[in-house]
Amino acid sequence: MPRPRLLIAALAFAALAWLLFAAAERALALAQRFLQLPGWLQWTLGSALGLFALAGLAVLWWIVRPRRARRAVDAPDRGTLEQRIDRLHTRGADTGTLHAELGELDRRRAEARIYLALFGEISTGKSTLIRALAPQATVASDARGGTTRQVVHVDGALPDGRPLTLADVPGSREAGGEARETLAREEALRAHVVAYVCAGDLTRTQAEEVRWLAAFGKPLLVVLNKADQWSEAELAQLLERLRKQTGEDAAMVIAVSAGGSERFQRTLPDGGVEQVERQRKPVIDALWKALARLASPGAEGLEAQRERAVLAGLHERVGTLETQTxxxxxxxxxxxxxxxxxxxxxxxxxxxxxxxxxxxxxxxxxxxxxxxxxxxxxxxxxxxxxxxxxxxxxxxxxxxxxxxxxxxxxxxxxxxxxxxxxxxxxxxxxxxxxxxxxxxxxxxxxxxxxxxxxxxxxxxxxxxxxxxxxxxxxxxxxxxxxxxxx
Ligand SMILES: Nc1nc2c(ncn2[C@@H]2O[C@H](COP(=O)(O)OP(=O)(O)OP(=O)(O)O)[C@@H](O)[C@H]2O)c(=O)[nH]1
Ligand SMILES: [Mg+2]
Known part of the structure; x- marks a missing residue:
């Protein structure tokens, strides 16, 4: 240690010792005065001090209380990853998709648009939600209103006008849809912000999906869709449970109603019946507000976390390919x-x-x-x-x-x-x-x-x-x- 630092340390130590002595002396003097007080005043003052100490301890506990540890994923640096991919390539492995992933990483960085991926189980209303978020966009996606089969990007804008790209992905947990689920997961890693869409209490597998996404350390929003299906009181309870379930994992938990269509039968005056399909009105203000907040750092501000997530995903994929090769x-x-x-x-x-x-x-x-x-x-x-x-x-x-x-x-x-x-x-x-x-x-x-x-x-x-x-x-x-x- 250089000399000046040693000197500063010695001085600081002396000052600290002096302070401690002074405090001890003061405490003794106070204790003496306390003992000279009449009994009733001793009691009142004593209880007030005791309560004060308890409150202090409670605050301290609240600050240092153990929280559910968030498992952060490993993310190697890009250079190491590229070396591993090159090594695989020379050993004859098919590294095309890995190279493409790195290319896409760079492409999006240069593009500087904010990407939002909607992720969640099938039929929770992700595609409907995207149509509600970007109603003017001409979406090539399912006019048939069926299950999403591939990743679809839709251009939209944040309330403040900044460009926003919405990624619609296939729903997870579809029987036999493992390959599509992988596509969905990879796309979720490429986004700046991820919205996890659900339509009720989280099942255990859904809670695991949320935890998996959260581990990549990007802003994560849990969106309870189909809010129209619940009463206000039920909705409040649901949100409370979702908040408890996702804890530190989700930056926010909100409820929306993406809309969608409802069909019903109408009895005509002449006694016949008619099938009617009606579009529900979307109610998504809460989502816009949440997005405005989560996206406030901008594409550039969120890029480091996004890159980390993509590299962490690649790390896993490269590892699997290494094992196979x-x-x-x-x-x-x-x-x-x-x-x-x-x-x-x-x-x-x-x-x-x-x-x-x-x-x-x-x-x-x-x-x-x-x-x-x-x-x-x-x-x-x-x-x-x-x-x-x-x-x-x-x-x-x-x-x-x-x-x-x-x-x-x-x-x-x-x-x-x-x-x-x-x-x-x-x-x-x-x-x-x-x-x-x-x-x-x-x-x-x-x-x-x-x-x-x-x-x-x-x-x-x-x-x-x-x-x-x-x-x-x-x-x-x-x-x-x-x-x-x-
Ligand atoms: N009641 C109600 N139904 C909704 C709402 N949003 C979507 N739906 C309905 O939920 C069903 C599924 O909607 P999609 O948007 O296709 O769901 P998805 O999550 O894209 O489904 P996958 O692509 O299969 O993963 C449709 O019948 C929608 O009409 C909503 O806010 N309320
Ligand atoms: Mg869909």
Missing amino acids: RAAEAERIVRRYAQRAVVGALAAIAPGSDLVIQGALAAALTRELARLYGVPASDVQVDDFVRQARLTLRTGSSIVLAIAGNALKAFPGLGTLGGGVLHAFAYALIFDSLGRALAASLAERQSLDQADAADKLKALLADGSGARMKELAALTLDAWKEKAQS
Whole structure:
């Protein structure tokens, strides 16, 4: 610490000590005077002081009371994210939509319009609300008045004239609509302000959606639509419950009536009936007021939070793609080693009755998979791992041969090719199981966990079902044919 700061600290400390002494002295003097007062005055003054202290404590509690912790999402910086996307691209993953998302991020920043996304379960009235917010806009969206299938943007304006783009998104929680729900969520992240539209008390899943949106830290508005369906007293209660339910998550909770149409039957004077459709009048003043307040920082002022949300969403998407890409790569590696093991087995002159894992091959497979998952693996660790796999196999050798024999019966062409093929097939099964077990364990534990991988290996060696056997049989047959030709 530089000297002047040290000096200031010492002076501040001395001043504080002096103050404390003075306060203590004063308190003692006051206490003495208090004791000299007549009894009734002691009581009145004492109770007043006590009440005062209690009120102070209450205020203090109100300030520091524990609040429902808001889970903030991780948002990496843009540079790191771009590097990860580029790495995925060079590894052959389809990164088109990720690049497009970054492009859209920049496009909207340059545009400097405020984006409001309306998000919520199906049929809560999002599309109707957008029509009410921008009645003059010619919306291409559902003239049929059906469910929204894709993201639709509608241009409007805030009460003060600033341009506003409204994003209508597909409703969430539609049976079989998972892909559309993803579209909706991604669009919600791209907006400056999000309105969560509901039409009554929040269900647990709706409350979770609100929490999910809030975690991105953007202004979030909960809009109770279809207010016309409730009495004033019911509405007040509903709003109260919604406020309690969403707590810190929502900046505001308001009620509106987007309008929509109602149909009813009218009995005509001649006794006939007529179907009538009538537009309800929208009542959305509260929404305009709330929007004016939430959008007051302007597109620029809200941009940092918006960018954070988009990057956080991308972070998740990139993570998923990384996992998928790595798994696909692991599968290719495992297949390559299974092939090599088969070729090696077919080249052996006289196959013994024992199955012994080809050590060098297994070590190379282990090393390659560990590198893929970014798990450091020393030579000792790799050797240990191969030894453990051998032990696992020794006890399971007969099971593997039995499974291989059984599987071969299902492929008539292979069964007749003799014992060499049975052994080769068994090795395909062994290396495929070893590789898959190791890849799964590495992905799960991020370490070379022998016990875990051995458990997984045992399970896979004993699993002779399904498409895996077919693939391994084809692989064995190909190798056999190649050998026969040469
Ligand atoms: N009573 C009443 N009904 C409304 C109101 N707003 C919308 N509706 C009705 O609610 C139904 C659904 O409205 P939409 O606007 O299509 O709902 P949405 O949220 O866009 O639905 P999805 O696109 O499927 O997610 C329609 O029948 C509307 O007429 C309202 O304020 N009051
Ligand atoms: Mg809609």
